[in-house]
Amino acid sequence: MPFERRTTQPENPFSRLSPGQTIVIVPEFKLDSGYTIRDVPVAYKTWGVLNEAGDNCMLICHPLTRSVDVEDWWANLMGICGLEGKGKAIDESKFYIVCLNVMGSPYGSASPLTMNPETGTRYGPEFPQATIRDDCRLHKIVLDDLGVKSVAICIGGSMAGMHVYEWAFYGKDYIKLLVPISAPAKSSAWSMSWTESQRQSIFADPKYLDGYYSLDAQPTQGMIAARMTAMLTYRTRASYERRFGREIMDSDNSSQQEKPSIPHSEVHRLAHNAGHRHMKPYPLSFPSTNSSAASLQTPDQSHSSKESVASTNGSSSPSTPDSSSQQETKIAAYQPPMYSAHSYLRYQADKFNERFDANCYIALSRKMDGHDVLYGRGNYEDVVRSIQQPTLVLGIESDVLYPFYEIKALSELLPNAELICVKSEEGHDGLLLEYEQVNDAIVAFMQKHEHIREILRQKGVPIPERNGPRGAMFASW
Template structure:
């Protein structure tokens, strides 16, 4: 991973974060004349390794890489860690320049729009003036919506996947349950737990809640059903089902790689996401779009229902925008955009076969 300093950043709220650094990874070679730059926006706990490297697999390597639908032999692909994250970009665990101590509870409220403005600043530092495409799923798709309304002349193609133009009430409810799990953990200490490990139990439970929303009842039933992980004949209350074991494993795995304050920061950015804010509403915001839009929804998505993306596609069509809408069938639910590489590839590939 590479890191670059982009200077002070004034947030949408008016607050300023000083001396911001951005962690990013780039694949391929930039060709200004060919306009081959592609920005990939990652999801909630994602990182910059979209296509992987010699040491690790990439979370979208089935779609991005040499010979893949987004071919890094042709395209210059950039993925940066979001503002507020914990994988190389300034976030709550970063040291505040004023006193050299972690921000913790002092880290300011940020929005999806703030994240995108930081990504735009990164491109300026890298000397990338135009993009062929911006693509992302889930929270990454929220960023795509912001890209195509905040910088409408910047890209030719925008691909929001399994996402929304504004967060729904039920999704905010799931996020608040996760937030309460973290903040109820005594080890959270109001966000000022560094250098201790912090609210590991709370973050683990928050992740368990998230995992329930990312998959489907059909998939859980198929994989686990009522199969037992462990039995206890003397105390049946201690019997554990495989689905319980799976969720606990997923929760424990996250706490080893993610910061609880970053999780809270990004959840709140999701909650407040609405491209219509300070733009006269969603219709006025979408009227700004100039790129060709390829919207991909998942029919079993609990967190980002396909009906919302279909409504946005219909609205853009009424506004005279160039829009193609695809509904992808998947038993994997919201996580389908991270799993169904063949289905996704068939949809995406024609738009990158230039």
């Protein structure tokens, strides 16, 4: 009997950021932890048509902060793939393309944002920890329900590449080709330490409340710090130097309106706290003689301070006009320096807060930390060597999160692997930015295998017209 399907998830506002997806409800699912969850939503999206044999499925796994909307982040890889020469890797005219949302993500599958049927409220921080392996087992249930008999090729980068490695253990007759991109078969102490530092940033936000915050009062400052840290691991020093250097953003002094004067000490306070989102705003008027410290005192404290000054100076009269002018400056003349690099990080963090949830970020980062294909299977090297499928391993030469030497060493353990080094100074984000290299490598790999060529020989179905990549909400992994 087919599962119940929905197109909306009212309790989760973030699910609306993935248009056109379907949410299937799996009645119950037992996690690796032994805990069973019920009425489990799984969001997915498909392109193309499943053939009669059910063997033309292209399974695309999504990265950490992405949804199932492949068009939004890999549209440059979508198009027509021929038997020879250049083409596009994601050909929905020939393949049945499926992308399923992982547990813990805010975009529709079971997560801290979805309802716990036992309580009738959102799970929040009480959502049970799921693993990469749990995702694959749950997604296999949905693929079976869709009629998929085998997967012609499984593709994914970063966290999605972790899923690709886990899918390998469903056997070469079910998952026929693997394309993990800049992803490990087990998480390293290095990558785990980065995710821990990001979680600690969220925990430090007083609005976090052990995860029991309301959706209209998220721990945004903690998320800003976490996202900024993540953005540094996705790029490289060379990338930042080339793009930003020490460039300072232009100040906006277009207004000719007279600005009020403020003390120099207040200017120093504002400059010191530039970028601090919860800083106390400066008052619009100040005593002509006093420090910013006094302006922040309570009325009683301010009165006591003035009396102390009067007794010391022998007079309670204000400063002369000359000394007053030395202690004040026009607001229009004060523009704290905004370096382009700072502006970029603040912008990306603000955009991220519009599209992600803190509890979900914590759940997904813990899932990545726990990734290890050897768990319950034996020795790491023996387990990796047991992967029989032809595998295209892509690594980014400048990746600091999953360094190329780590990816190369992994590829050498795989018995049927081909290694491609993507040339880029952009680090981990090269997976998105160097899309031509990534696309061409996948196309060439596909064209080598007869089962793929057989699919490409089949009569295709029409591809709907599109306006091109949207990408407004998703600027990085």
